[in-house]
Amino acid sequence: SAIIGMAAGAALTGLRPVAELMFMDFFGVCYDALYNQAAKFRYMFGGKARTPLVVRGMIGAGFSAAAQHSQSPYNVFAAVPGLKVVAPSNAYDAKGLLIQAIRDDDPVVFCEHKTLYDLKGEVPDEPYTIPFGIANYTREGTDVTVIALSAMVNAANAAADKLATEGISVEVVDPRTVSPLDEEGILESVAATGRVVIVDESAARCGFGHDVAALIATKAFGSLKAPIELVTPPHTPVPFSPVLEQAWLPNAARIEAAVRKVVTA
16 A cells, blocks of 8 residues: 555656556555545546556466465456556567556556466567557457457467367457557447457456446447357356366357357357
């Protein structure tokens, strides 16, 4: 709590602090500093105050770190007006989005999935930014839109590779940022394919996936050729047992099954 409180205060003085709490599971301890303070300053002071603050933290299961070190609560922070929430899925995006976050004048929660730290990719040496609220189409397709975030993008791409051998063309959309959300980009893909699978590690209820499903149902219902499918963990804490944890996590096989379901609906 002291770390985030000091960072928020430093941001008000004109600095651009980057705070890191390692596990995002522990953000509950400093929630007031983000929810009631940093996220509200610009609005409460009529736009005269700025809080250019970045808070980094690890998210995600996959290392048998148990229930208190494996959560993905990006949905919790995306529900807070005034906070921007970022969740990159690859090395290139991680650098570009982090630089953008540091240069942004609002507080940003930067979600880093622990299973992606060893992921390699081409990253330019020079600085560059990736604008918030612009989704990345990691794979183009015509039959089904799969919307996935962070580490789930890799699972979606793997599923798309397998489904391609069955003649099913999958488009994978990576929103990159939970808030702001690229609604236009998502709806454009849905209009083109008419079938949607949303993959979300955050929560089985009130999660990011449900928010996106509500967006599609209200703004693109006429484009749908089948009901929206969600692939999420069960509504339980993350298990410690490696076997149970893998059963708990969304994976490529579950994504494949969901895609086949909407294609044959």
